[in-house]
Amino acid sequence: MQLLIQHIQEQVSLSDEESHLISQTFTSKVLDKKEMLLFKGDVSNHMRFIEKGCLRAYNIDDAGNEHILQFGIEGWWVNDLFSCITQQPAQGFIQALEPSRILQIHRESLDELFKTVPVMERFFRLKIQSAYVALQERTIHSMSKTAEQRYLDFRNKYRNIEQRVPQYMVASYLGITPEHLSSLRKKLL
Amino acid sequence: MQLLIQHIQEQVSLSDEESHLISQTFTSKVLDKKEMLLFKGDVSNHMRFIEKGCLRAYNIDDAGNEHILQFGIEGWWVNDLFSCITQQPAQGFIQALEPSRILQIHRESLDELFKTVPVMERFFRLKIQSAYVALQERTIHSMSKTAEQRYLDFRNKYRNIEQRVPQYMVASYLGITPEHLSSLRKKLL
DNA sequence: CGATTTTTTGAATCATATCAACGTACGTGG
């Protein structure tokens, strides 16, 4: 729980009482490797913070191909934000890639928490803003850079993640085939 | 100003007093066709709502190519969110594509407004959440669909925009060359 | 160790970019 409080305090400051309230509202959940946290079509009711481990959010298109939207490791959030906001069925899956431990809060409890600890509303706004900006950059890059350049960027930015996930998932995140990534890696020595 | 208040009330409810406070905090600005609203490298200090007209947010990469991040028309927001949040130099440009009128609020006034009208904090969180979800979908599509499919999707979703902007800007938004879009259109009859 | 998962190879093919040239539309000054 310490990691979460610390993580929130990087954005906003919390009194001891507020920290305590927050700690009480999140519950812990342990996941086995490969365990699914959310299935496409289910409604996501929780916001989730990763305390330990590695997860992926992905979806499967009509042709049956997987596309990884996001990896997450310690200190990150993983969600189907769409589902959690609108309470419509999730558009994708979330799965643990390693044995993991997450802290989660139910949507309703979060709404409560926004009332008792208003600064949390700000915290989430700031978080989502940064996520949006990061995603905007990814979108531009996916349209304007070659796969090679995107792979190099990914490698610089997420060295730590590259080492923890299978290569074909990196390919999926980058939007290329595993074969193509393999040949890029060969070319790059 | 009516459009803005109405737009906010689609997400959260406002008392008359709150509506009034909000109206007082935004200022109006008129733009000529092709007028620049923000230059890359400048710090963006305003959140901006389009009352009338059409704008684009774009950037120019190292090779000199333009990439359109977003179009905006009546009832949309246009910003360099990154710059406005972090107060670092903007990563891209914003330009009016038609004679336009916007309502803008300075970052500092917005922080004030969050205190006097707390529900605005929620409003922005909700807005950014939806924007994030929409962008996530765009990102996945840009990696998994062909240009033809993306063009068809764009056309369905933004018929109204397609008719208001030059074709080469649609190509830029889709991440393809104008020549390629031209040939896709030909193929589609 | 055997079974499964992941990565690598190479050939054929497809999607899209690039370049250069030409055609068209449009707005702006006279």
Next chain:
DNA sequence: CCACGTACGTTGATATGATTCAAAAAATCG
């Protein structure tokens, strides 16, 4: 209100980046 110049759109030939498929090699797991 017209004519001209610039901006925009189209065409086709060629080049490149990326996919597909099938198969083999390597790594990982129980």
